[in-house]
Amino acid sequence: MTKANSLTGSASGAGGTLAEALRRATAELAAAGVPSPRVDAELLAAHLLGETPGRIRALAFTDVPAPQGYAALVSERAARVPLQHLTGKAHFRYLELSVGPGVFVPRPETETVAQLAIDAARRAGPAKVVDLGTGSGAIAAAVASEVPAAEVHAVELSPLAFAWAERNLAPLGVHLVLEDLRTALPGHESSFDVVVSNPPYIPAEAVPNEPEAAEHDPAMALYGGGADGLELPMAAARTAARLLTEGGYFVMEHAEVQAPAIARLLADDPAWTDVQSHRDLNDRPRATSAVRRPAPKTRPSERMKT
Structure with a gap:
């Protein structure tokens, strides 16, 4: 018919x-x-x-x-099966993504994080960008589609999420790898202009209120590790420090209650400068950014007198 x-x-x-x-x-x-x-x-x-x-x-x-x-x-x-699982589609910025069981459904709040990464990639010119813990590929896809001159990479550890990300990112030419964000992309040290991440960050005891998240989003995409949920977010920050070039830009999503702790941890880390908090569409502190500090200049050793 x-x-x-x-x-x-x-x-x-x-x-x-x-x-x-x-x-x-x-x-x-x-x-x-x-x-x-x-x-x-x-x-x-x-x-x-x-x-x-x-x-x-x-x-x-x-x-x-x-x-x-x-x-x-x-x-x-x-x-309370997620709407996106029933339709097989999730809308994110200007994109329609394929999603389903086994992958975190992208939220509107993350569009703010994507915008920050997109703005940084545009400022960097022909930028090299990586999305750590890409899930469905939402952020990486947004950067690739809105900054076509950028070389975009994405990292995902879950084989199920990787399959969804591959479907969404392959048409956009994104370099997708099945790796752990804690050790990702060896050999790419100090080469990225922008690192963006929406890592798992929910504390172990903080079960989401919404059945769609609690029962259908994969636990691997939700819980950040430790009582405060900050193990994986701070691992993402360490990887970002390793991958970024001097002056490179890092932005990461987190829970609103984690904003002060993340800002303090990044500010206390000598790898970072210009730490800033950013609010989402609901005016909540949803992301923190920082700039990779240049390595300290070492003085050449004085020539030994003979």
Whole structure:
């Protein structure tokens, strides 16, 4: 059946009209505690019908029938399966990424971190950039698509996440490697202009409140290690110090409560200067940046007198 035909059938079936199905879905999702029930109901319908959400809203004023399988998909969302797992897509800045089980779904807050990396890459000219712990590849893809002159690398340790990242990054020419961010890219020391990271940073005992994250995001992408969750973030900072050229730029996402500790740790590290905190779209301290300090100049030893 063509898409045109799928929108013109009778609405007398068990599903009723699209408008009726949307109302039922919105009520079901709201009762399940889904934060944006009407939006999610429209996006699920758009996914099944191959339409835009705007077109779905317009069709809801007609007698177009509800799409087949819609009620089952809504029930999965009501069980708090992530919307992106059901549609297979996540939107990040100007991109549509492929996502699913086994990979962290990118959040809007991370778009601020990507912007900081993009701005730094543009300032650096033909920049060499790496995303440590790339997950779905969201940040690396954003840099590669918005700074086409940049040479972009990405590092991911999880084989499942790596597979999703490969799907998203291969068309953009990003150099993706299956490595640990703590030891990544040997042989590339002091060669990158920008290092960006959204590492795991949740403390061990801080289970996320949202079922979508707690039950479906991989633990490997969530927990940063240690009581404060800072083991992997600070490992990312050490790797950044190793990989960056003098004057290179490092920016890292973290929890808002970690901002003071990360700023203090970077400021106390002689590798860094110009440590700054950055706020996300909700005006929360979501990222910290620093500049790789030039290595101290060593004085040539005095010539021994004979």
